[in-house]
Amino acid sequence: MKRLLNFVLACGLAIAAWAAGNDTYTVVVSCDGLRWDYAECFDMPFFDRLAKEGVKAVMQPSFPTKTFPNHYTLATGLYPDHHGIVANSFIVKDDGKKYKIGNDVSHEGKNYGGDPIWLTAKRQGVKTATVYWVGSDVKIKEGHANYWEDYAKRPLLTPGERVDKVIDLLSLPQDKRPRLVMCYFEEPDHTSHSYGPITKKSRRMAEAMDSLLWTMWVRLKAMPKIGNKINFIILGDHGMTWTNELRVVNSNQYIKKEWNARIEGDSPALIYVDRPEIADSIVNALQGVDHIRAWKKGDVPEYLHYGTNANIGEVVVLPDVGWVFRNNTKVIAGNHGWDHTASDMQVGFRAIGPDFKVGYVRPGSFRNVCIYPLLAHLLGITPEPNDGNLQEVGDILKVAPRQF
Numbered sequence: 076m077k078r079l080l081n082f083v084l085a086c087g088l089a090i091a092a093w094a095a096g097n098d099t100y101t102v103v104v105s106c107d108g109l110r111w112d113y114a115e116c117f118d119m120p121f122f123d124r125l126a127k128e129g130v131k132a133v134m135q136p137s138f139p140t141k142t143f144p145n146h147y148t149l150a151t152g153l154y155p156d157h158h159g160i161v162a163n164s165f166i167v168k169d170d171g172k173k174y175k176i177g178n179d180v181s182h183e184g185k186n187y188g189g190d191p192i193w194l195t196a197k198r199q200g201v202k203t204a205t206v207y208w209v210g211s212d213v214k215i216k217e218g219h220a221n222y223w224e225d226y227a228k229r230p231l232l233t234p235g236e237r238v239d240k241v242i243d244l245l246s247l248p249q250d251k252r253p254r255l256v257m258c259y260f261e262e263p264d265h266t267s268h269s270y271g272p273i274t275k276k277s278r279r280m281a282e283a284m285d286s287l288l289w290t291m292w293v294r295l296k297a298m299p300k301i302g303n304k305i306n307f308i309i310l311g312d313h314g315m316t317w318t319n320e321l322r323v324v325n326s327n328q329y330i331k332k333e334w335n336a337r338i339e340g341d342s343p344a345l346i347y348v349d350r351p352e353i354a355d356s357i358v359n360a361l362q363g364v365d366h367i368r369a370w371k372k373g374d375v376p377e378y379l380h381y382g383t384n385a386n387i388g389e390v391v392v393l394p395d396v397g398w399v400f401r402n403n404t405k406v407i408a409g410n411h412g413w414d415h416t417a418s419d420m421q422v423g424f425r426a427i428g429p430d431f432k433v434g435y436v437r438p439g440s441f442r443n444v445c446i447y448p449l450l451a452h453l454l455g456i457t458p459e460p461n462d463g464n465l466q467e468v469g470d471i472l473k474v475a476p477r478q479f
């Protein structure tokens with residue numbers, strides 16, 4: 076009887092290991108600015124096909140809905156408040172330096188808190204590869220993924236070359252082959268910034284991304300031996316909305332010069348001051364101003380999960396969606412950064428592969444902090460503590476994950 080029980084237990088563990096995807100590969104593609112409804116508004120047959128043959132969902136980004144905070148949240152499962160990349164540009168509290176996309180400070184590993192999945196996995200003996208994911212070209216803690224590309228190196232790989240790179244990485248001999256590949260594309264974000272979200276140009280770009288990713292999937296599926304073992308996930312970092320020069324709250328009208336305040340960003344704006352009483356003066360000056368909300372960092376509403384990190388300015392100004400807080404009216408056609416619960420900021424999500432349900436349209440939305448535990452599950456590794464919850468996305472999997 077005992078032997079039988081042991082046998083049943085062993086079978087159970089084997090099935091659990093198989094279900095946890097120990098034998099599978101995972102490719103995650105991020106399309107910057109992939110607004111949740113682009114595939115509804117535009118003609119994107121591959122996205123439609125993935126909805127029929129895989130999983131379709133809406134993913135909620137984290138606040139602020141900017142590129143660097145959210146890509147690093149996807150990688151770590153931590154809210155920006157908890158990993159420290161609190162905006163695309165901010166002041167690093169411990170040395171007073173300015174962090175800005177692509178500058179030297181953005182390449183200092185000490186500014187990146189938490190544990191990106193490529194390190195968590197690598198440490199547990201799982202090979203990983205990154206193609207330009209935010210943070211992946213920075214030496215964080217012990218280093219990089221097993222394979223990585225430097226975003227500072229020119230020329231950048233073209234979109235087609237990135238597809239080739241993903242295929243090449245998965246074509247490596249088994250002992251060198253990464254089990255996780257994370258690949259980044261700048262579009263449709265770039266085009267939507269210049270022309271606005273729902274426009275002919277953004278349509279053309281989103282549709283081009285759809286066919287590029289279709290090509291990638293066809294080539295992945297055709298790979299000998301591993302084609303049927305690849306989980307393929309498409310997601311983005313945030314949505315996109317319209318902006319224009321009429322929706323500007325003029326910061327100069329409210330922030331006095333003698334306050335010596337430094338303002339980073341416009342949607343949201345982080346305001347850095349030397350003395351606490353100036354933060355009070357600023358918040359008082361901004362109370363009741365139409366189209367913005369302003370808080371001292373400790374008073375930011377809880378649902379934004381923002382305000383405890385030392386890198387956040389002493390005052391946070393959050394304009395209404397589409398509005399900006401700045402000292403001029405130089406405004407581009409489209410932008411993002413606002414309240415992460417706003418409908419235009421939501422993100423598209425598709426997944427297909429051996430671990431995902433077929434033809435499942437997920438109701439509601441899930442938080443992007445859940446991607447890190449999801450990837451850990453697919454790779455069969457133990458995640459570091461994080462703000463996500465595998466159970467929140469467990470319903471997209473064929474085999475429900477165990478309750479913890």
Ligand code: AMP
Nearest residue numbers: 141142176177207208209210226261264
């Ligand atoms: P934004 O849309 O303003 O949030 O900024 C997105 C920009 O970040 C894109 O235009 C990319 O060119 C840039 N970007 C993405 N990944 C990296 C990276 N690893 N290093 C530097 N810049 C990057």
Ligand code: ZN
Nearest residue numbers: 107108142312
């Ligand atoms: Zn972005």
Ligand code: ZN
Nearest residue numbers: 108142264268
């Ligand atoms: Zn952008």
